[in-house]
Amino acid sequence: MTILGCFLNIRGLPLKLKTWLGIYQFSIEAHFKSHTFSSSTQKTLLSAEEGGKEENELIFSATTILKEHRSKSRWNYLKASCPQGFNPQQVSQIIINLRNKPHLALAFFYWSAKQKQNSYKHNLLSYCTIIHILARSRLKNHVRSLILKAMVEEQSLSLSPEGPSLSISELGNLLGTLIRTYRSCDSCPLVFDLLIEGHLRAKKVDCAAEIVRLLVPRGLHPSIGILNTLLRLVSQSKGSNEGLSFFKEIFGNETRFRAGSCPNIQTFNTLILALYREGKLERENLLFDEMSKMDCKPNTFSYNVLIAAYCEKRKLEEAVELWDGMLERGLTPDIVAYNTLIGGYCDIGDINHAEAMYREMTINGISPTCLTYEHLIHGHCKSGSADEALLLYKDMCRHHFEPNGSTINEIVGLLCIERRTQDALEFQREIVRKYGVRDRESYDLLINGLCAEGKVEEALAVQAEMVCRGFGPNIQTYRAFIDGYAKLGDANKAEKLRKEMLDIGLVLDDP
Structure with missing residues (x-):
């Protein structure tokens, strides 16, 4: 009996109705035979359906064994249930099923790769799945290790054609697969922080910067800490101009920031320090003013860098103005601030003001450092006071400097x-x-x-x-x-x- 026949079972109906339905049953069956799939196609669909059902049962069975059996016996049961081993797609799905047991998922990931009868090797899909599952559980060291392995083996790893359609676009293999598996693994942004960190540890600053450029437009924002680290390395390797360009690209121009990526004081201090090292005092001032406009209040470090820039240019009046501004904001100068201004006075031979700053520092309970004594000795030598310099040297030795x-x-x-x-x-x-x-x-x-x-x-x-x-x-x-x-x-x-x-x-x- 055909499928339609099952539905048009006319037994038990009145004769006239049986006759009428029988005529139309024939015509409808003829119509469906001419417009539906061929028998070979039907067999293929049934085969695929049966294959999918078998694979689901295998994945369910493996997950159950891993969760229910004791640690010593689970691996033998697992090997017996699937003697031919697991392919990367199956490994990936089983790991997702174990997402609330990350250590067990990691053990299964390594176990599946060690099985001699397993003709499959881990690919980017299985690597990225376990990386996501571990990242959502904050197992950072394991994630770092797996990301490093995936980066090293990325050229040889590929997605199996037997799995779902996960074509790699311009994003690059590892990053692209992490993005595409992000939702299904219920992952967290930490995974991208650790990916960027891995590239930075491998000294691939350009690759790390490109990852950020690709993530931000897709609404995936790395943490401000990793962005600040990347900004510092970009500025060091390519100069302050490139650092400023990267800052504007990621955070937006002026006060227009992209959601989820708001710069903090460390961000601005990174740029100010980069400009200071290149002697770009004017741009430091502009950035300092812009920081205040963005309601990001400068801290003692911000002032220290700018005061040092003015002292090196022998512009002590401007340095003192900044010092006063720092005090007005309620910030307490630290030993770096005092040493910077003492050194500035000593460089221009104004030993009196340098000594006054030294006395103020000790009154405020800040102990001098080796650099403090070196600045003062330099100032007295510049002023021609050899005896004072020798006294400072002896005091320096008493403090074990x-x-x-x-x-x-x-x-x-x-x-x-x-x-x-x-x-x-x-x-x-x-x-x-x-x-x-x-x-x-x-x-x-x-x-x-x-x-x-x-x-x-x-x-x-x-x-x-x-x-x-x-x-x-x-x-x-x-x-x-x-x-x-x-x-x-x-x-x-x-x-x-x-x-x-x-x-x-x-x-x-x-x-």
Whole structure:
């Protein structure tokens, strides 16, 4: 009996009605035979339907085994239920069914790949599915590891033609598949943060930036933290102009921000720092003003960067104005702010204002750092106060700070200028005893100072020590000794040194 016959069963009906229905049953069956599928097509559909039913039963059975059986027995039962293994589409669906048991889903993902009888390998669909399931459970370390593997193997991974239609467009394989499986896996935006982070760790800044450009128009917004990190790396690798362009592209121009991507103070501080490193003070000011217009209040770091920019340009009046503005906003200057302004005053030789800032800092309970002492020593050396510089050095040592090479050289140089070479020699020996040798500059300064005072023999002793430390004589060394012997009236030794210098290929600039 045909399908229609099932519905037109005329037994038990009156004779006339049976006759009428029988005539029309024949005509309707003829009509359907001429307009419906061929028998081969019907067989194909039935086969596909049966195949889909079998696959659903397999997926349901595997999910049940994984959820219900104990950990020691589930894998044997699973292997027995599907001896031929699971293909990536089946793996993906089973993982989705296990989305509330992420650790079990991950164990199944790895188990399915290790089965020798399994002719299938994981593809991007199965990788992205497990990545989503783990991301929605905030298992970040596992996600990072799988993303890295997927990135490495992306060229060899592909979507199986047996699975659903998931064609990869201009988005790229991994990103495109993550986007397309996002909803079905009930995922969260964290997955894209970790994808961008993976590209940044692989030093693929351009790829990470392109991912953001593709995500934002689709309403998928990375967190502001990952955007700030990317903005910093773009600015470092390509310059502040590229950083500003990326900022406008992602956040919009002026006050027009795209929903879900609002810049915060860290965003602006990243750009301000990038501009500062390139010496673009004017653009820093514009961005600083724009930040205030956008109701994003600058913090102490924002002021510190701009104050440092003005101090480096020796514009201390503008730096002080910013300092006052920071106080008016109720912000408390930190040690970086004090060191910056103290260093600015010392650079221009205004040691009085620098000392006043130092006193204010200590009164406010902020302890000086090594940099504080180095700035003040530099200021006193610039002002010609060697004794004050030495006192600061001793105070620095009491606080267990170690002076850098430039600080040592400034003190030695000033003592030699003041013709206090004996003090300079004692200071140098103390430094060598405490901290070892930093560079040759302090030796050169000592030799010049001693020779200028006619103490050539002592200078020779310093030069011998210098050679023992691995610093051979250079043209400055010969010039100092030639001038020293000339001042002593020993023309023979001076001439002998000239010939020796020429023999080793050194030539004085002046005769």
